Amino acid sequence: MTSTPKKLRQAADAYRAILDTLEEWILVVDQNARIFFMNRPYARFLGVNAEEVKGKKVTDVIENTRMHLVIQKGVAERLSIQKIRDSNMIASRYPIIDQGTVIGAVGIAIFNDTYQWKRINSHIKALMAEQTPLPQSQSPHKDSSTSYYRLTDVVGESKAIKELNQTITQVASGDVTVLLRGESGTGKELYAHAIHHLSERSDAPFIKVNCAAIPENLLESELFGYLDGAFTGARKGGKAGKFQLANKGTLFLDEIGELPLSMQAKLLRALQEREVEAIGSHSPTPIDIRLITATHRPLEDLIRSGEFREDLYYRINVVNISLPPLRERPEDIAKLTEHFLHALSRRTGRRAPKLTAQAMTALLEYHWPGNIRELENVLEAAFFTTQEHKIPLSLLPANVRQAASQDEFSSSLHTNSPILSGTLKEQLDRAEKQAIKQALNNAYGNRTLAAKQLGISKSTLYEKLQKHEL
Template identity: 50%
Template structure:
């Protein structure tokens, strides 16, 4: 056999593609079919010569080939319902040398439904095992989130993720600062999950959610008969439950001074004394604290102890607000759309540019928590495949619209000035000296403007 005889000929290629295990379809830039292999035609029950030139939606049920051509974005391993069965479809856009979409090709696998059922059962079995393992890990340790759950590619988020990796293995105390809704708890979980204590408990306590008279017993536990209504056998506190692992104290800035003293002693001595106990109990706990309060100002006002502050503030973490990392909004929106659609069964593929522009310019006082709630409502209100401006809250759409003709230029400028002052004050936790510096004005000028705009 010569070299020429061993080359792959055009006829051979045609035969291979026509009879390939995968079903193959190719469409042009208008979504019209220009090729469909014999296997696909045979399954659907059409003549491959008759389908040429027809729009793909007329031939293949539940197809999205025309959408891939429009968006220029590939869709891999997507489930497609064809003739009573779910198949696995891959759709890939075809570009010319100038980067323009000139068509798309798609493949569908598992034409043998019995084979698909077998694979489906295997996948479900494996997913079940993985889910059980994750649930068991969560039950044993209390960890729900990892570093992968923190969505964002902004410089600030990348730096924080790197910082988590650097210090997770150490046992030093960490104070996580940030506004409400920025994801402080996600970072706490991630630090524990990457630490040497990852197989030990992760216990959390919201200091603001527990009444003052119950906080001591929640933290340190109590002995049987310590007070009226005490459980038989007593109760372990959060410190003892976290022994060997990590204790996450959220909203630590809301803790009273008497409790701060008891917490400091536990951290310094490495021991706790349950209510009603005769002697203290040794514990080995790493503490991660979090707050959105201005602790430095509270220290000046004698509302937060200096010694406790320096004990928990060994490594500070400042989580940026959403308005400080607006470049992450598009990623977060996409993440929440997928998450909510998976849970609800809705099919929303993306967000329009106008809607994303409104979302990117909004101030987000509630940060990521508020964004998720907005996207959840928008998904339920949507009727198409994209989130549009119309399904966003009215206050969000109106917050950046300029009422042309209803206000003078002077009034519009004053409104803008007021918003700039409010946003800067929020960003720097009402620190007026820093706010004035950031705005490029004197402190006396800032106070005049606060009075003029009636800003408290």
């Protein structure tokens, strides 16, 4: 009969090369809780030589180890936290049983720290949301303390949106304060919801406050609450503030640039001390919240003009995320258009119309100062005014219709056209740029189709888009 140590040695030798290539940390001990095998990644973290620690007691090499206890009890321990060198790792330990006898144990550190676990958890949530989207019939406004937007609600496949979504997924798990910046209508609230949904606080409340929509004299009571009889007209029994309601969850302060200076000081104190004091109270209440703020205003300019506190700015500007305006991602306009029209179709039971080529060209050429919100409003108006299954250019607002450029390349035939001015290279560059724009218009922003129309590869098209800053 093969001896116990020999069995372990044969198994370890057979899988040594594989175990050394894994990112996970692997440890095998014998029935006496002495180290039999440690893979190289684990040894590197501990600062030891994997060969030199063989035969040593595991308790002498690894702090807070429980491998010897697993051998004694013969029971597995799954996904437990173990602190090693000031790092909280997540480990599982399993007894090795041969013919009813415990002959050793194997330990696996699945995540090197709890932050890594949280990031993986956020990533899994994002993937699960893609597989299980919210039902179309579900109303997102039933519970004001719940996040009802997910990352899957973001429409677009442009490079800017893909990079933004990746950043949101990475940041969501960190429980860090986030400042969302972008023009009105770029989707700041949607992304605030998505961050909460992907975070470890997703089962706790999501409370949002529009700082621009609450009168200044009511802001303090809205944010911090008040006690019974705190002032004339106070609700009997008092009222909890948004901070108290968001405890253990996420507080989203939208349009924080509109917050009065007097409230900025009180907000700063609440964030620094992690406690709030309701109006009429003489004792503070501890709070545990994640803060997300948003603004379309340039806070740096407000600091210089004395309208925003610099110390508050640094408190909320831990992770700064900028949302791209719609004009910087025109390739998403066609998908957004289809999304909004189909949403209106589901809401009304009416067949979704399609835009004519001229109408789509106008949408692609327009500057969109109101961004996605303006596009949605334009399409809703056209949806309810069209009498057919198409939306012509004439049903779009005048300012959008004016953006429908004439055939710039055809107009270049005129002597005074800028296309024919400059060197031959400059003229060819301008002609190439116009041809690419026209192909994108004809393909409704679809770059793959545009590349086929132009007779070039998709990678070549991307190079030319970058060259011409399209």
